[in-house]
Amino acid sequence: MITETESLKNLNHAFSINGQLEFITGKGGMTLARITNNACTAEIYLHGGHITSYIPKGDKEVLWLAPNGAFKPNHPIRGGIPICWPWFGPHPEGKSTLMHGFARIEIWTVLSTREINDHTTEICLCLRDSERTNAIWPHKFELFLRITAGKTLFIDLTSRNTGNTPISITEALHTYFSIGDASRIRISGLDKCDYIDKADGDKAKTQIGDVAISSETVRIYVNTKADCIIDDPVIDRKVAVAKKNSDTTVVWNPWIEKSKIMPDLSDGDYQTMVCVETAKTNNDIAVIAPGKEHTMSTEISIIRQ
Ligand code: TA6
Numbered sequence: 173m174i175t176e177t178e179s180l181k182n183l184n185h186a187f188s189i190n191g192q193l194e195f196i197t198g199k200g201g202m203t204l205a206r207i208t209n210n211a212c213t214a215e216i217y218l219h220g221g222h223i224t225s226y227i228p229k230g231d232k233e234v235l236w237l238a239p240n241g242a243f244k245p246n247h248p249i250r251g252g253i254p255i256c257w258p259w260f261g262p263h264p265e266g267k268s269t270l271m272h273g274f275a276r277i278e279i280w281t282v283l284s285t286r287e288i289n290d291h292t293t294e295i296c297l298c299l300r301d302s303e304r305t306n307a308i309w310p311h312k313f314e315l316f317l318r319i320t321a322g323k324t325l326f327i328d329l330t331s332r333n334t335g336n337t338p339i340s341i342t343e344a345l346h347t348y349f350s351i352g353d354a355s356r357i358r359i360s361g362l363d364k365c366d367y368i369d370k371a372d373g374d375k376a377k378t379q380i381g382d383v384a385i386s387s388e389t390v391r392i393y394v395n396t397k398a399d400c401i402i403d404d405p406v407i408d409r410k411v412a413v414a415k416k417n418s419d420t421t422v423v424w425n426p427w428i429e430k431s432k433i434m435p436d437l438s439d440g441d442y443q444t445m446v447c448v449e450t451a452k453t454n455n456d457i458a459v460i461a462p463g464k465e466h467t468m469s470t471e472i473s474i475i476r477q
Contacts (some may be wrong), residue, residue: 187285190325192293200243205282207321211291214321215271217249221280221297221317222253225326229475234325234411236350236445239317241436248276255317255329256344258309260422260453264342264354267306272346275299275315283316292322301334311339324473331464333456340459344422344451345470347413352406354414354425354443359383361400362421367393369453395423401475402447410475415450417468422449 180203190209198204198217200392207214215225226234237251256272263270264359270277280297283313285462290293290381300316306312312335318328326382333339353358362379370390379393382403399414400421415421424447426434452458458466 173221173292178383183282187282187295189287189293192287193285193295198243200425205285205295207293208296209287209291209293209322212327214293214296214319214327216297216319217243218280218282218297218402219243219245220249220276220278221299221325222276223254223319223325224248224249226321226472228323231409231474232407233350234472234474236348236440238364238436240438241358246277246437248272250319251348253327255342256346256449256451257315257331257338257340258311258313258341258343260342260344260451270308273345274305278302278305280317282415288320290320292320294318294320298438299302308338311335313339324471326469326471328467328469330467331460332464333460333462336462338455338459338461341466342451342453342457343468344449344453345379345468346422346447346451347470347472348447348450349402349411349431350407351402351404351446354427354446356405357385357446358403359446359448360403361394361402362423363392364419365378365393365396365398367391383423385427388430389423389425391423392451393421393423394454394456396420402446402448412473412475413448413450414471414473415469417466418450418452418470419420419456420451420453422451422453423447424449425438 190194204217241250256274257275259273283296283298297317297338306352314332316330360382365379412452431437
């Protein structure tokens with residue numbers, strides 16, 4: 173098993189795939205895996221196991237990444253697909269000040285890489301408990317991230333309980349999508365779905381029709397296994413977000429005022445990003461018995477007209 177602290181040479185010797193996958197030095201001097209195949213390019217930082225780019229061949233960037241975001245230790249990358257684990261949002265018992273857990277600020281290790289075919293490449297990363305994580309969350313675990321980049325972007329996040337007591341987790345693949353204009357997109361798939369409106373005093377509401385964005389939007393849609401589609405008339409593109417083993421979808425856009433105060437966001441950033449997050453949170457909790465595991469998945473694809 174190789175970690176980011178190993179040289180790039182060791183990483184590439186062990187895991188590069190000729191013509192499809194190489195490890196390079198990216199922003200902030202951090203190591204990333206760059207995938208290039210006949211269907212797409214993708215970039216994954218070992219910091220946070222963080223996918224920062226997915227560009228299907230012949231299309232534009234699907235993921236949004238903060239133009240002025242920081243790439244530094246102990247700090248989450250703003251944009252791409254942050255891994256919120258082992259809790260979503262604030263710590264459930266207030267025992268840590270970390271928002272969204274620690275997985276997105278830990279350095280993941282490379283387990284394997286594989287050329288599935290000339291248009292599909294897989295990379296598997298792993299995060300295991302350490303003194304650092306035990307100090308924050310006193311449980312033994314293995315967290316596996318399987319990323320399959322090709323005509324679609326498929327992500328499996330598997331939590332394994334390697335301790336001897338049950339663990340309860342909430343989690344999210346907190347995907348930031350690149351869009352043309354937040355006020356003009358529509359998100360379908362959540363019609364008649366109940367949600368908690370975190371931007372309106374945590375009121376319980378029900379979605380009527382497609383989701384439109386016209387102010388700060390922080391909505392936790394509950395009891396939904398539905399796929400969502402982001403319809404973007406500006407980029408003239410529809411992006412599908414499918415999921416497995418997730419009963420919660422979070423839709424977030426900070427809008428004007430929040431953008432001004434959130435780290436790594438510039439004032440106008442809210443206009444070109446929206447988060448549609450495959451999640452387990454609120455009452456949707458994964459309880460994992462010793463020795464058992466739980467996998468949540470998402471699949472991102474462009475709907476070809
Ligand atoms: O997913 C929505 C949310 O919980 C928002 O409330 C906002 O905090 C966002 O996540 C980003 O959180 P972060 O800790 O990455 O700034």
